[in-house]
Amino acid sequence: MRVVNAVLLAVIGIELVAGFRSYRNVQQQPVAPTANTEGLPGFTRNMIMSSEVAMNPKFAEQWSGLGMVYQAFGFYDESVACFTRAQEISPEDPSIAYELGFALILAGKTDESSREFERAMELGHPYASQCWYFLGRNALRMDDPETAKGFFLKATSLPAARFELAKIAWRAGESAQAEHMLKEIINEFPNATEPQRLLAEVFDEQGEQHLASMLYLSSDRRFVALTSPRQEIFESIQQLRNVGNVKFVQTRATELLDAGKVSDAQEILKYEAGSEFHPVIWDARSDVERALGNIEEQIALLQEIIERDGLDSYRAARLGFALIGNEQKDEVQKVMTVGAALESNDEREVVADLYQQLANLASEQGNEDKALANWSEAQFHYGRKIYQTEDPSKAIDLFIQSAEANPETADPLFYLGQLFYELGELTDAQTAYEECLKIDPNFGRAIDGLALVKAIRNSGGEDATQPESAED
């Protein structure tokens, strides 16, 4: 028993000494770097600062976590320093080497980055192909496609690496090889845009203009990225950025307003965003004022955004609809007309809504011609939105309605032509292009579209419009 007690006492002693040393060691560790967050919105600054404090990094994973936060907000040197510190603490951790490798790319240190990806593999990183992929991209950064090719060949399990190999072959003048590789990728990922675009370039150079045009058109509507390791990392970066974005506060406030918790929404805007001007926060505050019934205040906030940061379609729509609530119809028409014409936002629905509202106003005023023209524009923009984001066939009716409501506009007819072409309905496509050109004989893309459709029909290739035809 005495021996046991003695051993226990020895253990306690060792624990005390080792613990004290560890404690001292932690106390003497470097403190986290503080980023200069000047010029960022208050909410983002708070988020970054609270990460520094909350993480209070001492262990490798905490340093890595802070490194990620800095990386997401563009503090690349700080990010590298944090990952390097994590590596000092856990030198055998392959995932830290991998993360440091990526951080070094963003810091513009390509050579050092490559060394870290190599180290990650030496330490047994579970996804060696991703390391090879980044090594290949780094070799390209050094304008060394031959070395890059060697790396990508070790990562052929990744479609993105095979695509890079196809690009290298294409640039080296090996178009047959590039064509073969691209067709394989397209077979596997028929929706991905990039391989289709590159294959179109290959066809173009081979003098296969019809095949090239078909691929260009069929891949033109919507961009679908080929999956790649870098895209995966960007998505995680974006998630962190979203949490630190002022739009996050706006979304929270909107959710609270939707739940009828107006004072909570008001509180969160005050607490998170303070009194510092920011268009997104002012926009959210205007919603709170509306919910409180303070329409004048709501309008004043929206006007301040425009005064201090300019007008775009979205802001015109926001102010226009607020003015409707305040019965200022003349102003509504003025703001919405300018906003719709700016067409400055890629949210096409906003522009469509503006035209729809202008059509309603014109109709109320008895100006049916104007109402019809605006309604035509609204249908056109609703159609464009659906055309790009959903099943394109759903846009057919909208384009037809738009064209019928305003017989002087060629645009909906052009898109009808594109759409019918994509659906393989070449007779309808031809008719639409021809109708378009009757209105605007100088519509170059309609001229090209018509020539293409005619050429395909003459060659008897009614069903040759699908991208799979590239296999032939």
Add this chain to the structure above:
Amino acid sequence: MFREFLSWGSSLVPEPIAPLEESGTRVRYGLTIALVLVATAIPIGWLQMIATTTPQGPPLEISRAPSDLEMSPIRFRAFELTDHEDWSPRVTNVNIVDLDENGEPELLVCDAVRNTIFQYQRLPDGSWKETALVPENTISVPARTEVVDLDGDNDPDILVAVFRSLTPTSDPIGQVVLLQNNGDNEFTPRVLIDQIRRVSDARSGDFDGDGDLDLVVAEYGHEFGRIFWMENRGDLTFVDRELMRAAGTVSVSAEDFDGDGDPDVAAFIPSEQEEVWIFENTGEAPFQPVQRKIWGTANFDFGGSEMLSVDLDEDGDLDLLLAAGEDSEYPVPTQQSSHGVYWLENLGDFEFELHSVGSLPGCSSIAVADIDNDNDLDIIAGSRFNNWHVDGTTSLVWFENDGEATFQTWKIADSPARLATVACGDLTGNGQKEIIAGSLFNNEPIIRPGRVTVWTQEGEEQE
């Protein structure tokens, strides 16, 4: 040694109290249990202390790229052209022109906050008069201007490339607009083409040799884009004809690169492609140019941002200057070692050789002028994407030409930041060149703000 330690340890354990053997055993067990508890509690305690303690060592060292640029020997004084107080100024282009053709230069400024083109005229008292050439919110995010008599009525019109949105999109929202001069320097906007993707550049030239001016357009877009030319059919009607499918073309140029008397087209296509193409005009009508890739790099991160055509070495043919530093690959732009200014020297027969002029992280804009009046062309460059949260990072430099087309880099300024566009010329008529730059704050941080800044020379620094 260990045995000695054990015996020393056991001597510390108090002897059990007699007389009962049973109670002695109980005490010994109790002691052992207590020691076990203590031995367990200590690491937990330490861990808790370690977890809650704050490191108090020195701040973690951050390794930054060295900024060893020397300050310009020519001293400059900077001032803001106007007192606009936009929250995030968004000037996309500055252009020195002589719109009223009175021999005195004026400035055209593309403003993406006010969505118009401003003209600035210098008044005799040295102040500047601002005129919006079309009402505000008429032209959404104008990207670039070229002064040209497009309608052939002997007065200068303004060709405007219209970007329409600074948010990346492939939506067909772009336009090419002509501000048509009514002869009295009053302008009416006429849309020459719409339903195209965002337009970054548009230039004029008689490509088909039929005596009227056609256009070449960089349809920048985002994931998709094109380069096309617009055949002039008279009465300001045009037919668009595709030259190349390429997203992200930043600049086009309509100049005679082979000296055969007709305009060719040069285009700088970054966005993963990083190539410069020339569309050689063979002089035949209709315009069916021969495509020539004159330069390209496998470095997709090169960061091409602007191209200028200029005879830099003054050997009688047109060279190209490239700016690299615009990085749209990442959510927050990075600074890469390739960023800076490059000179593509025209060697004849569409052979071009690339030379590095000098580096500037985040370089986005370039201009050419003889800054030091030594009869050769120097280069001015602005940075839009430098590491702005680090004090002292450079926003404006000039590259001094030694007359042999080798260059020394001089720092001019670190503020304002985000110089998306620069121009250089003698605005005051005093024989010295002024530099004008516009800041584009389309995302945060909004740091070291400015809008349109003018740098005037204050002479050589005294030794």
